[in-house]
Amino acid sequence: MIRVAVIDDEPLARDGVIARLAEHSDIEVVAQYGDGPAALAGLREISLDLAFVDVQMPELNGLDVLAALPPAQRPLAILLTAYDAFAIRAFALNAVDYLLKPVDEERFAEALERARQMLAWRRRDAHACADDTVAAAPRPASRLAVRIGRREVYVDVDDIEWIQADGDYASLHVDGRTYLLRESLHRLSARLNPERFVRVHRSSIVRADQVVELRQLINRDAVLRLRDGTPLRVSRTYIDRLTAVLRECGGSV
Structure with missing residues (x-):
């Protein structure tokens, strides 16, 4: 409780x-x-x-x-x-x-x-050290299983640069490739380490160490740029959390 x-x-x-x-x-x-x-x-x-x-x-x-x-x-x-x-x-x-x-x-x-x-x-x-019988609390996901036809491909979470909502799916962007995961962005965000992956909009999550530029807009929204040049909109409801995580990981703000 x-x-x-x-x-x-x-x-x-x-x-x-x-x-x-x-x-x-x-x-x-x-x-x-x-x-x-x-x-x-x-x-x-x-x-x-x-x-x-x-x-x-x-x-x-x-x-x-x-x-x-x-x-x-x-x-x-x-x-x-x-x-x-x-x-x-x-x-x-x-x-x-x-x-x-x-x-x-x-x-x-x-x-x-x-x-x-x-x-x-x-x-x-x-x-962890006090009682070996205590059930392990859920850890952040380290790999995600993606179905491609009859195959199941395993994507390392540490390789994901950013994630985009696509209806009931989430598009995982990895080194120029895109993998479609059947999971909502809301559910997926709960499985990711919040110190590394940050929700920046209703439709997108970014890996904090991929952010190289953050530009504030007049309406308190912002635009960020990733290492590969991808621009993403940042909603004002997420801007302070993003800024805090960037400062903690030494990113540009």
């Missing part, structure tokens, strides 16, 4: 997140807070896996609440914001994603799935 707290000074927004979480049987909402000081005091007293945190709150904002907690006590966080820009430092505070208000259903599910995956990796690492 994943223990969750919801922190937002807007009661309707807070109730909306809690209602969405109620649809997931592996989620237990153990606390909710309407302001930063109450959240900070409460989080110091409870054990928590994940927090949905409003960025903009009076007195003490969401990022300051996370920063005030000791790293060992800081939960993973999904940030909630009515604005499409905020400090990149958020991703140094265990923020795995952020959701732009009003929250989109698909983005909510995607952020929650990313948090599940990161929690599974954390728990696997914590128990």
Whole structure:
């Protein structure tokens, strides 16, 4: 069970997140807070896996609440914001994603799935040496099986440069070749290492170390260029996560 707290000074927004979480049987909402000081005091007293945190709150904002907690006590966080820009430092505070208000259903599910995956990796690492009987948490995929006629071809994930949605399929771009995988981009993104592969648009995922240029546009969208010259649009709902990952891996921003 994943223990969750919801922190937002807007009661309707807070109730909306809690209602969405109620649809997931592996989620237990153990606390909710309407302001930063109450959240900070409460989080110091409870054990928590994940927090949905409003960025903009009076007195003490969401990022300051996370920063005030000791790293060992800081939960993973999904940030909630009515604005499409905020400090990149958020991703140094265990923020795995952020959701732009009003929250989109698909983005909510995607952020929650990313948090599940990161929690599974954390728990696997914590128990790996303590108990050999603990079931292994799912690891990021290392190879993907692609059907070509009667053949099954195995594509190394580390060779994939970028991925494009194609209806119920995903087009894997590998060294000038394209492989068609029967899997939606949403499901595939949950199987990839989020420190290497980043969703940049509803229709595309890129391997972060392939990005050589990122150009901001006036509307807060952006355009990136890959090593092979491919240009891709970056939606504003993904730009901050992409920028954070590029900085972590030493990419150009």
